[in-house]
Amino acid sequence: QSILPLPTQPVKPGTSTGQAFWPGTAERDHTGKTIDSYSPADGQLIARVHLSTRADYDRVIQTAQAAFAEWRQVPAPRRGDIVRQMGDQFRRYKRDLGTLVSYEMGKSLQEGLGEVQEIIDICDFAVGQSRQLYGLSMHSERPAHRMLEQWHPLGIVGIISAFNFPVAVWSWNAMLAWVCGDVCVWKPSEKTPLTALACQQIIGDVLRNNDVPEGVSCLVTGGRDAGEWLARDPRVALVSATGSTRMGKAVAETVAGRLGKSLLELGGNNAIIVSDHADLDMAIPAIVFGAVGTAGQRCTTTRRLIVQESIYDDVKNRLKNAYAQLRIGNPLDESFHVGPLIDKQAVAAYQATVREIRELGGRFVVEPGVLDGLGFESGCYVRPCIAEAENEWPVVQRETFAPILYLLSYTTLDDAIAQQNGVPQGLSSSIFTLNMREAERFLSMAGSDCGIANVNIGTSGAEIGGAFGGEKETGGGRESGSDAWKAYMRRQTNTINYGTTMPLAQGITFEL
Numbered sequence: 301q302s303i304l305p306l307p308t309q310p311v312k313p314g315t316s317t318g319q320a321f322w323p324g325t326a327e328r329d330h331t332g333k334t335i336d337s338y339s340p341a342d343g344q345l346i347a348r349v350h351l352s353t354r355a356d357y358d359r360v361i362q363t364a365q366a367a368f369a370e371w372r373q374v375p376a377p378r379r380g381d382i383v384r385q386m387g388d389q390f391r392r393y394k395r396d397l398g399t400l401v402s403y404e405m406g407k408s409l410q411e412g413l414g415e416v417q418e419i420i421d422i423c424d425f426a427v428g429q430s431r432q433l434y435g436l437s438m439h440s441e442r443p444a445h446r447m448l449e450q451w452h453p454l455g456i457v458g459i460i461s462a463f464n465f466p467v468a469v470w471s472w473n474a475m476l477a478w479v480c481g482d483v484c485v486w487k488p489s490e491k492t493p494l495t496a497l498a499c500q501q502i503i504g505d506v507l508r509n510n511d512v513p514e515g516v517s518c519l520v521t522g523g524r525d526a527g528e529w530l531a532r533d534p535r536v537a538l539v540s541a542t543g544s545t546r547m548g549k550a551v552a553e554t555v556a557g558r559l560g561k562s563l564l565e566l567g568g569n570n571a572i573i574v575s576d577h578a579d580l581d582m583a584i585p586a587i588v589f590g591a592v593g594t595a596g597q598r599c600t601t602t603r604r605l606i607v608q609e610s611i612y613d614d615v616k617n618r619l620k621n622a623y624a625q626l627r628i629g630n631p632l633d634e635s636f637h638v639g640p641l642i643d644k645q646a647v648a649a650y651q652a653t654v655r656e657i658r659e660l661g662g663r664f665v666v667e668p669g670v671l672d673g674l675g676f677e678s679g680c681y682v683r684p685c686i687a688e689a690e691n692e693w694p695v696v697q698r699e700t701f702a703p704i705l706y707l708l709s710y711t712t713l714d715d716a717i718a719q720q721n722g723v724p725q726g727l728s729s730s731i732f733t734l735n736m737r738e739a740e741r742f743l744s745m746a747g748s749d750c751g752i753a754n755v756n757i758g759t760s761g762a763e764i765g766g767a768f769g770g771e772k773e774t775g776g777g778r779e780s781g782s783d784a785w786k787a788y789m790r791r792q793t794n795t796i797n798y799g800t801t802m803p804l805a806q807g808i809t810f811e812l
């Protein structure tokens with residue numbers, strides 16, 4: 301059974317997606333506007349999806365509110381069992397959904413499949429978590445008193461996700477939120493609406509078979525407006541947003557303005573330090589995958605390489621050779637390493653950055669370029685490139701979502717760490733070294749300032765078991781593993797007096 305072939309007609313709100321609620325408002329409520337999804341792989345229009353109107357949005361939130369009143373009372377391990385069944389569905393549809401991710405978003409099929417694997421992994425993790433929503437107990441200072449804390453569901457979780465991981469990032473949030481007893485309203489990127497619909501379709505049977513109330517899993521389609529509705533809405537307890545720092549700041553300000561909770565996973569400017577103690581046979585493939593995987597459009601993409609000066613030329617030559625072997629082409633064809641950028645706008649941003657590098661005097665070790673001709677008709681394919689640059693250049697300080705790698709050099713490890721930390725973002729970082737002192741210094745409180753710091757592996761490809769996110773302009777949020785679940789619950793401290801007197805804390809006496 302396959303979720304493909306893809307719909308060729310506009311997908312209407314109200315189209316059955318099981319109990320996964322997508323508003324079925326009357327036709328007259330619709331502006332008739334659609335989101336057109338083009339594949340960057342071949343430039344084809346692959347789907348038209350209706351835009352949610354404000355009225356649709358309000359219906360979604362009301363349905364979600366009603367669902368929450370029921371869902372929060374379902375025992376957490378039972379909610380976990382429902383998430384387990386979802387994991388089984390994603391196992392069943394891994395190939396189909398991975399293919400659709402690859403076709404709609406443009407990442408290689410291997411990476412599309414890897415993204416679905418992340419969904420399966422977080423489902424498994426969430427099942428275990430559903431029996432481990434632990435609170436602490438404390439000893440009271442008062443006699444015959446007991447103190448404890450409990451974690452309760454928060455309410456509606458708004459999930460704003462980006463095009464580059466169109467399904468996995470949703471699942472990190474949704475699967476944990478569901479075992480925590482929350483309900484989810486997902487606003488996927490307007491560049492990848494079809495994969496979001498597919499996910500709703502895939503979990504629809506599970507929701508229906510388990511009589512899960514309609515509204516536990518909701519979808520709102522749209523662009524910036526829909527994101528703003530979520531950010532402004534006091535009915536939405538938590539807004540979890542993944543995307544650019546610009547978007548994240550706007551969401552954070554709006555949500556903070558109503559004292560709501562936000563969880564932000566924003567831009568990265570990730571570096572690998574290559575020490576003269578590195579095993580270069582390990583470092584080179586890690587660097588290349590980190591820089592060109594997902595065509596440089598991961599938030600964890602390796603953007604800067606900080607190389608010890610004595611091995612600088614050697615690393616540069618090895619990279620040149622490695623890049624010469626890269627095959628660029630249709631992401632669904634597994635003989636290619638690198639697929640297209642998401643759209644022509646992204647290509648324009650790549651070109652503008654290349655121009656800026658040249659104006660600053662950056663030298664290209666591997667030349668950039670936009671590909672045309674047979675197989676590249678979509679106009680979205682670019683050459684991964686490497687430029688010799690300086691860390692303080694504005695172009696190096698910002699995140700360009702494209703396969704552009706900056707080559708920097710260092711003399712001492714302190715200098716390397718200062719460069720690694722010397723950007724506004726703080727997501728992922730790594731060092732290649734076989735020297736234990738260097739590795740430990742990099743991981744110490746005086747080392748990397750990022751949320752993720754690795755030794756002898758690249759900056760991308762984090763496992764779901766760890767907390768995922770970063771510091772500074774990356775936004776500070778943590779998703780997926782470790783104790784990230786706590787962001788989806790509210791903590792309540794309880795003190796119970798089982799005695800016969802009424803002593804006050806802090807030794808205060810108050811007698812009538």
Ligand code: UN1
Nearest residue numbers: 465598599600760761762
């Ligand atoms: C993202 O790019 O938003 O660590 C997420 C990684 C993936 C997730 C990236 N597991 O590269």
